[in-house]
Structures are given as structure tokens and as C-alpha cells.
Amino acid sequence: MSSHVYPKEKEIFPGLQLEKVDDRIMTLNVGPQHPGSGHMRIILKVDGDYIVHCDPDPGYVHRGEEKMAEYRNYITNIPHLERPVIHDSCNILYPYCLGVEELLGLEVPERAKYLRVIAAELNRCVYTQYWLAIYGIFLGHSTMFMWPMGDRELVIDLLDKMTGARVTHAYFVPGGVRNDLPPNFEDVCLRQVNYFEKRLKEYADIFYDNPILISRTKDTGILSREDAIKLGTTGSVLRASGVDFDIRKKEPYDVYEELDFQTNVLKEGDSYARSKIPWLDMFESCRIIRDALKKMPKSGSVRVKLKPNPKGGDTEVYRRVESGRGSLGMHIISRGKPQPYRLKISVGSFRNLIAMPHLLTGEMLGNMPAVYWSLNYWPVEADR
């Protein structure tokens, strides 16, 4: 009797089938309210302590950003487009601004390009620190929740001085940035970034070299190089599997080709490597910020004046940048109107989620948080 499944129900809730399963197998919903899942649900089938099937179910925080963009002009799109990742709002606006500039034929001033790079790298640090704090607390390491959250304040303070808001800065606009730096910002920035880097080095002792963390994350959820490429993962997940791919290096935008930095690649492809890559990337971000402050033109315009309601031509553009979670692209189609005809956001989070069923099947249930959060996944961004 219990093997009967109503067809309608099966169509609507594919994860909630009332099927008669073997007594050994239990279906377990992680989320959407559980804090360990974020704003999403992971439907797990467990055999004892082992996960035999995993079905991630995103979509709980879908906001229709892409549709909303079709009713707003190129400037009023800015505040709502940064909402999916409020901690990384500069990086999510970056491809949009690059695309619209190409569409409208704007030439960005040199100083604005450097300011954008500085803001984007600071934002990457803010996002990564937040992610690292969550990763720490879900592995039961509460000091690793407090430290990144506290040190994140150093970077937020800089962004606050620069853009006027702690998160959701609305700093990038097509044609440059909203405002120039406040006086004495360079000195404060250098001092705080240097101290931030010093603090990052301390994370090694308490977290990354900690034998308890290593025993929990080493050799769990191994993603091989071939699988990482086949599944289309991006960002830190891809680099942790031994693929040297960073859009800042491969398709440099703005002034990244003039700046001195390297990409970090690890070969292991396990949760430990995936959790280490964003931390190593933060050192590179500090390096980029210092280099950009040095090479930046000392004065000059930071914003091109735009006409009210600028119209794009009858074309389409696609631009992508390296965000905190990997490649983030925006495809803008223009039909000669002040509003975009269509805006497609391609996010790194969603691409990395595809790897999750592959990684969790066959893992112990206790390793689920270690594998899940190592994917650098941000549910709100994936749902858009």
C-alpha cells in the first residue's frame, strides 16, 4: 500500500516521494530551516551513517533579479542587482558595469579602474572571511567563527570609508565609480591591509594546521581534475582540483594584467584543499590592493558623466569576472531601449552546486557540512 505514489505529488515534489523503501534507507531533509544548510534543502538518503543519494534542492530565495532587471534602466538596476551577494556586492556589479560600458561605448577613466580593483579585492576579502567563519562554526571550531568575523571588520571599515556603506555599497556605476577616495585613505588602507594579512597568517596555526581540522577534511569529498572540468565547476573548487583557471589571469579585465599577483592551485581536490584556496586567495588580494595603491594615478576623474536614461544599441554583450565564488558572468541583450531586453546572470555558486551530489554520495553523514560548505556555495546567489 505504501508503494503507491500519486502521480501529481511526484511531479510537484520529486524529493518527497512516499515510496516504500527498504528499511535500511532513510530519507533525511537537511534544511531549508536548518542553519547548517543555508537557504536551501539537501535531500539525503542515508544507509546507517553513509549517504547513498543526495539531491540538492535550491530555489527557496529566488527573487527574480533577472526579470526585475528588464523593467529598470541601466542605473536603477544597480541597487537590486547587488542583493544576491551583499557581502560581495562590488564583484556582482563588476560584470554588469563592464557589460553596460561596452554597450553604451563608455571609456572608463584610469583612476576609476584602479579604484574598482581595490574595492573588488576588499570585497572578496569580506566575502571570504564570512564564508570562512561559517565553515569554521560548522566544523565545530567556534574560535574560527569569531576571528574571521572580527577581522572582517578591518576590511569593512575600509569599504565603509571608501563607499559609504558597510555592505551593499552601490559603488560601481557604468562609467566608473560613484565617488573618489576620502583624504588619507591610502595610508589607512595600507596599515589595515598589512595588519589583516598578519592576522590571516595566524589562521594557519589555529585552523589550517590544526590536526583536528585536517582529520575531518582531508580525503573527504575528493573531486578529481577530470570531474571538476566535466561538471563545470569554477573558482576555488576548480583551482583546488589542480586546474589553473582564474579569470583575472586568463581574461584580464580593467587593470588586472598590470598588477602583480599569482593564482593558487592545489592538486588534492578534497575538502581541505577547497577550504584552503580562498584563504590563500586573500593573501593575493592583499598583494593586489598594495600594488594597485602604488600604481594608481594620484588624481583624475573617476566617473564619466552619463546622459539620463542612456540607451544601448541593438546588440548583446557578455562579460565575466572572478568573484569570491568563481566566474560570475552577465549576458545583457539590448534592443535600443533604456532598459535591458534580457539580463542573464551566470553565477559560480550554482555551477559548484552541481558537484555536490557527486561528492556526497558515499560519504559519511558527519562529513556533510565539511563537504557542503567547502564548495564555496552561497544559496541566495545561486537562486538569484
Place this chain on the structure above:
Amino acid sequence: MGTASGIIKALNSGIKHIATKRFTFRYPEQKLKFVGDGYQYDPDSGVGIAGYKGRHILFHDKCTGCQLCAIACEDIAEAIAMVKVPEQWKHNKKAIMPQIDYGKCVFCGLCVDACPFYALYMTNDYELSSFTKEALIYTPAQLQVKPKVDQDVEIQIDEKGANHG
């Protein structure tokens, strides 16, 4: 590295911080200092002036009631409505000025960028909580008031670590 020595190293790394001054500060008594008097915009050069994006300030002697701020906000938060003001101004024949609903405002500052008459700026005031939704709607008379802010705490970094003084 052995397991035991690794754990001792990790513990030691945390214990070192017992002796250092705390990084956080006591919020209602101490408040973080921001740069400048708030976000401002210069319509001549088309570039903003760095500052915190908090509550707005409206200069009644400059506002012409042109509604450009309300139009800018229309597609963003719909927080600005133009309302009648009792005073008559030579430059504001219609006697209308913006009224801002802080229950809707997202503090993006694009209304400030839209104002061509230096009439609308933002301030360092961010403590806007209230018991009712109606109290979040600021009339032109309320927006005119310069906020009293007592913010003086800054991040200080010395060889021992960072703190807020």
C-alpha cells in the same frame, strides 16, 4: 607534525589572545567614526564626495521641488514622495518637497546623485529605529534637521594588535 604538538600549537595560538586588548567596542556608549559629514554629490563634476550613507538632510533654501529625487527612487525603493510644505519659496513655486520613508529606503544614495541643486545630501545618522512604521516616514521638516552625532571611535593598530581605542 605530530597530532599532539599540532593541537598544543593551535591552543597556544588562541591563548595568546587572552592578554591582548579586545577588538570590539561597546556600541551604545561608543560609536564608530565615519569620514566626512555623509555622502554628498557635486552635480557640476558629476562625482560624489565620500561619506557615510545614512539619513538624508534636505536644504529647504535650495530644494526647487523638481521631483528628480522621487523619479530616481521610483524604480529602486519608492521611498520618496513629494508632499506640500507650508512655507512659500521663490524658487519652489509649487511648494513641494521630498518626504522619505525609511521603512523602504535602501540607502543607495542615487537620489543624492539625481539632485542638480545641492539640496539633498546624506548624513552620518543611522539610528532610525522606531516603534511604529509611521514614525519611519520623515517629513521635509524632519529631514531639515542636522543630526547630532557623537561618533569618535576609530580602529587603532599597534604592535600588540588592533583595537578601537
